[in-house]
Amino acid sequence: MHVFQVGAGSGGMAVLDLVARDPRITRVTLVEPDVYAAHNVYRHLFPPSAVGRMKAELAAEWVRAIRPDLAFDAVVADITDPARQAEFARMAAECDVGVCAADNEAAKFAFDALMRAAGKPWTLGEVLSGGIGGWVHRFSPGGACYGCVASHLQREVKEAPSGPPPDYSAPAAAQPEARIPASKASIAVIAGLHACATLGEQSLPSPLAGEGGESSSRVRGNGASANELRGAASRSTPPPGGEAPPPSPARGEGKDSQAAESLLFSLQAVPGVFDAPFRAHRFRIPRSPACLTCGAAAAPTLSGEQLDGAVADALARLGAG
Numbered sequence: 290m291h292v293f294q295v296g297a298g299s300g301g302m303a304v305l306d307l308v309a310r311d312p313r314i315t316r317v318t319l320v321e322p323d324v325y326a327a328h329n330v331y332r333h334l335f336p337p338s339a340v341g342r343m344k345a346e347l348a349a350e351w352v353r354a355i356r357p358d359l360a361f362d363a364v365v366a367d368i369t370d371p372a373r374q375a376e377f378a379r380m381a382a383e384c385d386v387g388v389c390a391a392d393n394e395a396a397k398f399a400f401d402a403l404m405r406a407a408g409k410p411w412t413l414g415e416v417l418s419g420g421i422g423g424w425v426h427r428f429s430p431g432g433a434c435y436g437c438v439a440s441h442l443q444r445e446v447k448e449a450p451s452g453p454p455p456d457y458s459a460p461a462a463a464q465p466e467a468r469i470p471a472s473k474a475s476i477a478v479i480a481g482l483h484a485c486a487t488l489g490e491q492s493l494p495s496p497l498a499g500e501g502g503e504s505s506s507r508v509r510g511n512g513a514s515a516n517e518l519r520g521a522a523s524r525s526t527p528p529p530g531g532e533a534p535p536p537s538p539a540r541g542e543g544k545d546s547q548a549a550e551s552l553l554f555s556l557q558a559v560p561g562v563f564d565a566p567f568r569a570h571r572f573r574i575p576r577s578p579a580c581l582t583c584g585a586a587a588a589p590t591l592s593g594e595q596l597d598g599a600v601a602d603a604l605a606r607l608g609a610g
């Protein structure tokens with residue numbers, strides 16, 4: 290099983306360390322542009338002596354030390370780099386599952402586009418500001434895209450995050466609030482769930498697909514990240530007298546394969562956001578017909594041949610007129 294991962298920050302490395310130890314994983318392709326910085330050390334796996342080296346290369350060394358049998362391709366690049374999209378598309382086409390641990394919205398949208406075009410499932414992990422909890426999302430081929438989830442959770446695309454980027458995603462990055470760093474412990478919890486959801490993509494039970502968890506109506510919020518919590522809660526509350534959404538069926542079965550599966554896990558009680566720590570809230574976020582990326586409203590993308598044909602037709606009409 291071949292994993293295509295973007296992001297090897299403190300969260301991305303935690304996920305990679307867990308996923309790469311699974312004997313079913315035989316190959317990893319990692320895309321990560323950044324240099325390991327001094328401020329990364331306190332919640333990373335690498336020592337202070339590694340500061341100044343590329344995170345992608347450090348990740349490759351880490352994994353090779355644990356799994357010398359595993360093929361590892363470390364690519365120092367930004368997943369949003371327009372000049373390298375053909376290369377990334379090939380990586381997506383070759384993988385079995387994608388793992389997104391990117392720290393900005395632009396990278397998440399870029400990875401989503403690659404995975405949808407390749408028709409491959411992928412997972413996304415996000416630690417909330419301050420480490421109060423986190424999200425794990427799982428996307429299926431042909432189902433809801435990241436744009437569906439982002440609009441459902443009322444996120445905004447932020448092309449150029451202000452200030453130093455966080456290590457493991459920034460759902461609230463569009464908000465001008467002061468960022469409280471998440472602890473390594475809280476990152477590890479969400480990374481563990483993210484790894485389980487990724488490995489469950491093949492045959493293991495997934496934390497996103499099980500029974501139980503707290504009612505989404507317990508999720509309330511105000512302020513930055515709470516915006517999306519409130520949005521998710523209001524949209525996911527079962528109708529009066531109705532039942533909560535059923536556990537997800539196997540991949541590709543029924544209309545549920547159109548939904549993205551999302552798990553919101555609280556780590557702290559935060560007034561107005563989380564009633565209690567250590568509660569799981571599950572959501573099935575439907576594919577939106579109005580989605581500009583994957584819905585009926587999306588502009589059709591023409592292949593090169595189709596485009597050539599359309600141009601030829603237009604020229605012929607001009608010539609005949």
Ligand SMILES: [Zn+2]
Pocket residue numbers: 433434435436437438576577580581582583584
């Ligand atoms: Zn969509």
